[in-house]
Amino acid sequence: MLRSNIVITGASSGLGKGMAIEFAKMGRNLGLCARRVERLEELKQELLSINPNINVVIKSLDVDDHDAVFTCFEEFRQELGSLDRVIVNAGMGKGASVGTGYFYANKQTAVTNFVSALAQCEAAVGIFREQNAGHLVTISSISAARGFRRALTVYAATKAAITSMTEGIRIDLMKTPIKVSTVHPGFIRSEINEKVKTAPFMVDTETGCKAIVKAIEKEGANSYVPSWPWSILYRLMRIAPLSMLAKMS
Template identity: 70%
Template sequence: MTRKTILITGASSGLGEGMAKEFAAMGRNLALCARRTDRLDALKQELTEKYPDIKVSVQALDVNDHDQVFAVFKAFKEEFGYLDRIIVNAGMGKGASLGTGYFHANKQTAVTNFVSALAQCEAALEIFREQNDGHLVTMSSISALRGMPRAMTVYAATKAGLLSMTEGMRADLMKTPIKVSSILPGFIRSEINEKVKNTPFMVDTETGCKALVKAIEKEPVQAYVPGWPWALIGFLMKRLPLKVVMKLG
């Protein structure tokens, strides 16, 4: 099945922007939303000039404005008439070790990556239940598999929560035509990690987004991306002692 019209949140930069470019090259129509409308407008112009046969629509969206999430998703549905796939991609990675005075940053990451992801999933599934069809994709992380130290503690916890919630949605929808996929990216260079240096197995944004789109197109239950070496690392992370897991990154 070809998913013709795809909605991507957090599409103004990083993995969201990269996936939009890959899907555009495949001839898909795009509903793109993010806070930075200037970057969305530039992306729309780039894609429509390069691929004149596709439709690209953009809207401003701060996913932490949960009423706006529902309004924007509904507006895209009314504009296109049908949404085939929704990718819950918007997120952030602020934070620090708990108890070190950075509750505000940890809370912001917790709300954005989990509560706001919940809002996006709710809005997406309202549309898909009405259509009795659709593909919901959540962007978790390899860090979801174990607890992580320092700045990664809350981020990893939110991605674990999202991974669990996605499995719950999949269980709830198992007897329907609606598909639900969890994607667990490994280390893909983007704005969220641009300051992180000397990270093993890091791939550039274009390589990572090609792998993400290839995985999403297969509509898997769950996928590690890129598959090598992250499928193996994921297997090990779930089984090795915590002090050993901490050395893998």
């Protein structure tokens, strides 16, 4: 099924922006939201230069304003005519080792990456239930496989929660036309990890986003991208000793 109208949260930079560019090349209409609306304005012009035949709607949204999430998604539905796919992408990676004085940063990541993702899923699936159609996509992480240390401790925990929550939604909707997918990106260079100097199998944003969009289009339950090596490493990480995990973070 062709998903013509796609909403992406956290679309002003990183993976959100990269996915928007790939979908524009495919001729899809886009509803893009983020806090930095000036960046969305620039992105809109870039997308229309790629494909002037698509409709691009942009809105300012802080996903931590949960009431605003519902309003924003409904406005997208009204302006686009329907929501065929919603990609829950907005997130952050602030934080530090637990107990080292950075509770506020860890809490902010926990709220944005999980509670606010829940708000986005609630808003999207509510619309999909009314339409009896739609595709929910959550962007998790390869770090959902296990616990991680330092700045990734809370981040990885939120991504594990996203994967679990999305699976629950998928079970709920198994007997409906609504599709539910979780994408687990490996190490893809973006603003959220720009301070990370080295990481195993890191790829650039364009390469990573092409792999993500390809996985989304297949509408499978779970995907690990880029497929090589992460589809294998994810399974190995599930059984790896803690000493090996420590080297990855």
